[in-house]
Amino acid sequence: MQMQSAFRLSAIGFLIVSVYICSAQTAPTVAVGPQYDTTHVYVAPESVDAFVKAFLGTFGGASTKQVVATVTPTPSSTTSQLLQTPVGTVSLFGFKTPIPYPFGAERTGYLVTDLDTAISAAKSTGADVLVEPFRDPIGRDAVIQWPGGINTQLYWHFKTPSNTPFQTIPENRVYVSPVRVAEFLRSFLAFSHGKIVSDDPNARGVEIGRLGDTYRRIRVESLFGKLTVFVTDGHLPYPYGRELTGYEVSSLTDTLAKAKLLGVTMLVQPYSSGGRTAAVVEFPGGYIAEIHEISK
Numbered sequence: 001m002q003m004q005s006a007f008r009l010s011a012i013g014f015l016i017v018s019v020y021i022c023s024a025q026t027a028p029t030v031a032v033g034p035q036y037d038t039t040h041v042y043v044a045p046e047s048v049d050a051f052v053k054a055f056l057g058t059f060g061g062a063s064t065k066q067v068v069a070t071v072t073p074t075p076s077s078t079t080s081q082l083l084q085t086p087v088g089t090v091s092l093f094g095f096k097t098p099i100p101y102p103f104g105a106e107r108t109g110y111l112v113t114d115l116d117t118a119i120s121a122a123k124s125t126g127a128d129v130l131v132e133p134f135r136d137p138i139g140r141d142a143v144i145q146w147p148g149g150i151n152t153q154l155y156w157h158f159k160t161p162s163n164t165p166f167q168t169i170p171e172n173r174v175y176v177s178p179v180r181v182a183e184f185l186r187s188f189l190a191f192s193h194g195k196i197v198s199d200d201p202n203a204r205g206v207e208i209g210r211l212g213d214t215y216r217r218i219r220v221e222s223l224f225g226k227l228t229v230f231v232t233d234g235h236l237p238y239p240y241g242r243e244l245t246g247y248e249v250s251s252l253t254d255t256l257a258k259a260k261l262l263g264v265t266m267l268v269q270p271y272s273s274g275g276r277t278a279a280v281v282e283f284p285g286g287y288i289a290e291i292h293e294i295s296k
Helices: 002-024 045-059 115-124 181-192 252-261
Strands: 038-042 067-069 078-085 088-095 108-111 128-136 139-146 150-157 171-176 195-204 214-222 225-231 245-248 265-273 276-282 288-294
Touching (some): 045 252, 115 150, 181 195, 252 265, 252 288
Parallel strands (some): 038 088, 245 288
Antiparallel strands (some): 128 139, 139 150, 195 214, 214 225
């Protein structure tokens, strides 16, 4: 039975890679670089300042000037600012009005070289378009959905930005079912021109709060940055599945000490697994993130 299971996994992996290679030959490259991609964080307006203080105090960096704008294709109003740190960037929104659907469900935003080309490329790999292109104060946007239900916003700016490369590249963390993972990987790899850097069918369950169990963990890298796919049955204890991004730091102990002084709540105490020591925290306003240090 174990040999048969291993054969099936190998066959699936071969199929994914084969389809990816064929698709990647025709899909255009639209990524700009990981330092231009952001985690979308939505907090209540009264929590914006506390979140900014805690996030920048934990990771360093600075914020752009806060503005009030309409960033959706239908009427709405939100504070908006970009928090740029050496380990990741956040697009922060504090909506003063109800948030129009489906905004708030997208986990990340990717800057692309050409929005229409990017949408066409995503559709050709099997992604859906939830929000057709629209203008915002600084460019054009759309929201797509990868197979498996993962939402991503695509951006294009009127003025070409120039961001400093990260010291460490953040990790987009997505949870996908075994039923849709092959389709998700085929679509995302073809679009991103990425590669699977590891595929562990027996990753330790402690990484998703399931002591004594195992699960499948897939790590992907592309010009859009790092992405980790958690393939699970959905039996996830809180807060797993709620964290959007993993941040790599040089010292987890020092980072957590700073975070605690700034009102950040420890949800999962530090543990070691998969070549890293990690913890899960909650920033003021409810943003949940993983923070990790790579094992030396």
